[in-house]
Amino acid sequence: MVTLNFYAAARAATGIAEDQFSPASLGEIISAATIKYPQLAAILPGCSYLINGSASSQLEKEIASGDVVDVLPRFAGGA
Numbered sequence: 001m002v003t004l005n006f007y008a009a010a011r012a013a014t015g016i017a018e019d020q021f022s023p024a025s026l027g028e029i030i031s032a033a034t035i036k037y038p039q040l041a042a043i044l045p046g047c048s049y050l051i052n053g054s055a056s057s058q059l060e061k062e063i064a065s066g067d068v069v070d071v072l073p074r075f076a077g078g079a
Contacts, residue, residue, distance in 0.1 A: 002063050004033055009073040010047065013039035026051070027059030029069065046074045 001020040011017055014037040021029045026049060034040045049056055050070040051063060063069060 001065060002029060003068045004029065005068065005070045007070065007072050008075060009043050010040060010071045013037060013043050023063055023065045023067075025059065026056065026061045026063055026069065029063055030059070030071075033071075043073050044071075048072045 002023055003018055004021055005018045006014050006016065014033075019033070019036070021032055024032070030044060030049075034044065050072065051061065052067055053070075
């Protein structure tokens with residue numbers, strides 16, 4: 001499974017700090033999270049993502065079992 005960590009506004013939108021998803025591309029995992037937590041739809045356009053601690057904006061990037069994805073909304077107006 002892939003661990004998806006939610007921070008700040010993403011955590012507020014989901015009501016949880018983390019969830020588990022099946023391995024897939026980053027885009028597919030984000031889409032699955034949005035289906036499960038519809039409130040994320042308003043937050044995600046301004047989010048950045050860390051995969052195992054490294055920034056990535058490639059939605060086609062494959063995420064493997066055991067990987068950790070951090071969903072980082074804008075903090076204090078930053079990107």
